[in-house]
Amino acid sequence: MVFDPDRRQTTGMCGRFTQYPTWAEVHEAMSIIGPRRNLRARYNIAPTTMVEAVRQGEEGRTIAPMRWGLVPIWWKKPLKEVPATFNARAETVAEKPMFRDAFKKRRCIIPASGFYEWTGEKKDRQPHLFTAADDAPVLALAGLWDRWTDPDGEELLSCTMIVTEPSDWMEPYHDRMPVILDGKQIDAWLDGSAGTEILQPAKESALKEVPVSKRVNKVGNDDDPRLIEKDAA
Numbered sequence: 001m002v003f004d005p006d007r008r009q010t011t012g013m014c015g016r017f018t019q020y021p022t023w024a025e026v027h028e029a030m031s032i033i034g035p036r037r038n039l040r041a042r043y044n045i046a047p048t049t050m051v052e053a054v055r056q057g058e059e060g061r062t063i064a065p066m067r068w069g070l071v072p073i074w075w076k077k078p079l080k081e082v083p084a085t086f087n088a089r090a091e092t093v094a095e096k097p098m099f100r101d102a103f104k105k106r107r108c109i110i111p112a113s114g115f116y117e118w119t120g121e122k123k124d125r126q127p128h129l130f131t132a133a134d135d136a137p138v139l140a141l142a143g144l145w146d147r148w149t150d151p152d153g154e155e156l157l158s159c160t161m162i163v164t165e166p167s168d169w170m171e172p173y174h175d176r177m178p179v180i181l182d183g184k185q186i187d188a189w190l191d192g193s194a195g196t197e198i199l200q201p202a203k204e205s206a207l208k209e210v211p212v213s214k215r216v217n218k219v220g221n222d223d224d225p226r227l228i229e230k231d232a233a
Contacts, residue, residue: 044216112178
């Protein structure tokens with residue numbers, strides 16, 4: 001497939017992904033503990049909706065639902081006034097006020113099945129789904145999490161996905177890509193021993209791409225597994 005670089009996404013954001021692994025598959029990939037539960041299959045996740053994220057606790061790793069779009073613990077304004085915090089740039093995540101405290105103390109992994117990027121004109125964008133080249137059920141996306149309490153005393157867990165410069169293979173599709181970690185990197189990320197040096201583009205052999213249904217372009221389409229099937233058009 002030949003791409004026109006001017007037709008790729010250049011928003012700097014990675015704003016849609018899929019998440020449909022089972023609890024057992026996440027456990028196999030990240031050794032999570034706690035009671036098994038049915039994880040809702042999601043095929044077109046958009047920012048500010050709830051997603052599953054894995055964090056390190058004193059007794060082990062657990063998975064919990066979190067708002068996709070980090071709300072820092074110190075946030076004083078209404079939730080609706082939180083800026084777009086669903087992505088954090090690898091180059092600045094350790095210094096940005098929105099993320100620097102979470103970078104030091106509250107890291108997480110977002111267990112994704114894949115993520116979307118687009119090419120083409122704005123009115124006729126073609127979505128592309130990126131998944132593990134070896135068909136592994138989980139992509140371990142580096143993230144941060146935080147806990148915010150609203151004026152009524154209700155707690156909200158939230159998270160952000162860290163993005164970095166694209167690999168040469170990914171560059172025709174988008175000018176950013178999520179940070180994907182492997183087994184040893186997952187350990188170093190969650191225990192805090194790794195710094196920003198770990199936040200690198202994935203190897204080009206790590207992912208595969210397939211064009212999928214343009215129904216993905218509508219945020220409301222989220223629960224249909226046919227969204228991830230190859231587009232025959």
